[in-house]
Amino acid sequence: NSKVIQTPRYLVKGQGQKAKMRCIPEKGHPVVFWYQQNKNNEFKFLINFQNQEVLQQIDMTEKRFSAECPSNSPCSLEIQSSEAGDSALYLCASSLEQLNTEVFFGKGTRLTVV
Amino acid sequence: GDSVTQTEGLVTLTEGLPVMLNCTYQSTYSPFLFWYVQHLNEAPKLLLKSFTDNKRPEHQGFHATLHKSSSSFHLQKSSAQLSDSALYYCALSWGTGKLTFGDGTVLTVKP
Numbered sequence: 001n002s003k004v005i006q007t008p009r010y011l012v013k014g015q016g017q018k019a020k021m022r023c024i025p026e027k028g029h030p031v032v033f034w035y036q037q038n039k040n041n042e043f044k045f046l047i048n049f050q051n052q053e054v055l056q057q058i059d060m061t062e063k064r065f066s067a068e069c070p071s072n073s074p075c076s077l078e079i080q081s082s083e084a085g086d087s088a089l090y091l092c093a094s095s096l097e098q099l100n101t102e103v104f105f106g107k108g109t110r111l112t113v114v
Numbered sequence: 115g116d117s118v119t120q121t122e123g124l125v126t127l128t129e130g131l132p133v134m135l136n137c138t139y140q141s142t143y144s145p146f147l148f149w150y151v152q153h154l155n156e157a158p159k160l161l162l163k164s165f166t167d168n169k170r171p172e173h174q175g176f177h178a179t180l181h182k183s184s185s186s187f188h189l190q191k192s193s194a195q196l197s198d199s200a201l202y203y204c205a206l207s208w209g210t211g212k213l214t215f216g217d218g219t220v221l222t223v224k225p
Contacts, residue, residue: 004157031211041201043215055210091157098211099146105157 003027004106006092007074011111013082020078021109025069025094031055032069033103034077037089046090049075050098082113116141118204120216128224133191135219137178137204140185145206147180147187148213152201161202162189194223 005024013019025032034046047057049069061067069075079086089108095101117140125135139147147164162171164180164187171178176191187204199222205213 033212035213041218043203043205043213045212045214048210048212056212095211099207099209101211102160102163103211103213105159107155107157 004092004094004104006090006106006109008109009107011109013111013113015083015113016081018078018080019082019086019111019113020076021090021092021111022074022076023092023106024074025092026104029094029096029104031095031098032075033093033095034061034067035091035093037091037108039088043091046077055098079111082111084113087111087113116145116206116208116214118206118214118216120202120204120219122219123217124220124222126222126224127194129196130193133176133189133194133198133221135189135202135204135221137187137189137216138185139187139204139206141206141208143208144182145208147178148205148207149176149178149187149189150203150205150215152203152218154200158203194221196223196225199223 003026030051033048036044046061047067048055066078089110091108093103093105095103119138121136149161150158151161152158178189203218204216207213
């Protein structure tokens with residue numbers, strides 16, 4: 001069973017509302033990733049962290065999302081102003097190292113923007 | 115940029131027949147390759163990853179060989195089982211570890 005815990009499992013927001021989701025990575029994993037999986041099951045990388053530092057993020061994330069991984073608190077991903085196209089499954093994942101290591105995924109937060 | 119191509123969106127076959135899911139990739143660098151499997155309403159899980167010493171990874175009867183000359187990492191299994199029905203993703207990573215996924219292949223195994 002996945003040891004990456006994501007909350008909430010389901011989230012419904014109106015257009016323009018903020019949408020916040022949280023992730024507790026597997027214990028001892030310093031690297032955290034966020035991906036978006038759309039209704040066609042396609043993955044899009046959003047952002048990753050090592051400890052509290054951002055390693056890489058895409059343009060959309062930088063402009064419309066707020067993400068952080070504070071020490072001793074869950075990581076979070078927040079859409080500042082939800083759009084219909086943001087409806088998707090948001091997957092958090094963690095790993096021990098950056099490269100060539102198993103990445104463990106949570107079950108995701110399914111966001112529906114109405 | 116990096117990309118991963120999985121040519122089959124849907125594969126349906128009968129239990130006991132061999133499985134082969136195609137994966138080719140493009141990358142400026144020498145990436146690591148992975149296969150992830152996702153069952154319905156479950157989190158994606160690692161199935162296989164490439165080795166730097168070119169050993170062939172195997173897990174749950176699946177294996178894959180990294181061919182750098184053809185930029186391929188096809189997934190194979192000699193005999194499909196009903197429980198293999200799932201969504202399979204090929205992915206690559208390098209640098210910060212970000213995974214670039216293919217579009218996925220839905221494998222359905224019928225009795």
